[in-house]
Amino acid sequence: MQNDILQQLKEAEQKFKINDYKGNSLCSCTVKKCGNLPILLSAPHAVKQIRKGQIKAHEFYTGAIAECLAKQLGCAYIAKQYLIENSASDDPNSDNAYCSYKTAVNQFLHDHDIKLFVDIHGLSGKRDSYIDIEIDGGKNINDISLATALQKCVENKFGADKATIDKYFQASPETVMSKWVHTTFGISAFELEINGACRWFEGDTAQQSLDMFFCLAQWLKNLSL
Numbered sequence: 238m239q240n241d242i243l244q245q246l247k248e249a250e251q252k253f254k255i256n257d258y259k260g261n262s263l264c265s266c267t268v269k270k271c272g273n274l275p276i277l278l279s280a281p282h283a284v285k286q287i288r289k290g291q292i293k294a295h296e297f298y299t300g301a302i303a304e305c306l307a308k309q310l311g312c313a314y315i316a317k318q319y320l321i322e323n324s325a326s327d328d329p330n331s332d333n334a335y336c337s338y339k340t341a342v343n344q345f346l347h348d349h350d351i352k353l354f355v356d357i358h359g360l361s362g363k364r365d366s367y368i369d370i371e372i373d374g375g376k377n378i379n380d381i382s383l384a385t386a387l388q389k390c391v392e393n394k395f396g397a398d399k400a401t402i403d404k405y406f407q408a409s410p411e412t413v414m415s416k417w418v419h420t421t422f423g424i425s426a427f428e429l430e431i432n433g434a435c436r437w438f439e440g441d442t443a444q445q446s447l448d449m450f451f452c453l454a455q456w457l458k459n460l461s462l
Contacts, residue, residue, distance in 0.1 A: 249301035260284040260319030272311020280316040281329040296359030352462035362433030371408040371428040378425035
């Protein structure tokens with residue numbers, strides 16, 4: 238099973254790799270529903286983005302993780318498909334206006350009874366944490382046990398202090414996807430920053446990355462929503 242999941246993740250990543258991780262402009266930002274589990278997964282930095290006029294690096298395998306988790310669990314997902322070049326701003330996590338990404342999320346959440354939003358991001362491999370769970374001091378979620386359940390799951394697999402809460406960022410700006418979703422819809426919304434060493438499904442880090450993937454799957458599957 239692990240080899241099958243690994244192959245699925247590698248295949249899913251190919252669509253984001255196109256054009257040096259600028260993606261394919263023929264693809265639209267749409268939410269894809271893989272089942273009825275009331276969770277929406279998101280990967281707004283799966284390809285490169287523009288912030289304050291500067292092109293920012295993609296966060297590798299975040300789009301593939303969102304897609305493959307959704308298919309495994311039977312929930313919904315959205316991932317940024319392409320970079321809008323020659324734009325002053327093309328980052329769903331910082332855009333104030335309803336960009337195409339936020340518009341798609343907004344419409345889906347209006348039309349479906351979703352209980353949990355999880356925004357998947359990449360943390361530098363230089364960080365000590367394997368995952369940083371960002372909830373703005375608990376303001377972005379309705380039940381702190383949702384966060385501690387994930388923290389416990391990761392620490393059981395990787396050891397103490399490998400799962401932190403609000404250590405590097407806090408998901409506090411109003412434009413951040415998780416903050417915006419919680420403010421607008423009142424549902425629990427996470428920003429998960431996954432260390433590069435736990436989302437690079439290649440070579441020596443493949444097994445560790447798979448272990449993190451299955452931790453996330455177990456956490457989401459076991460939640461009472």
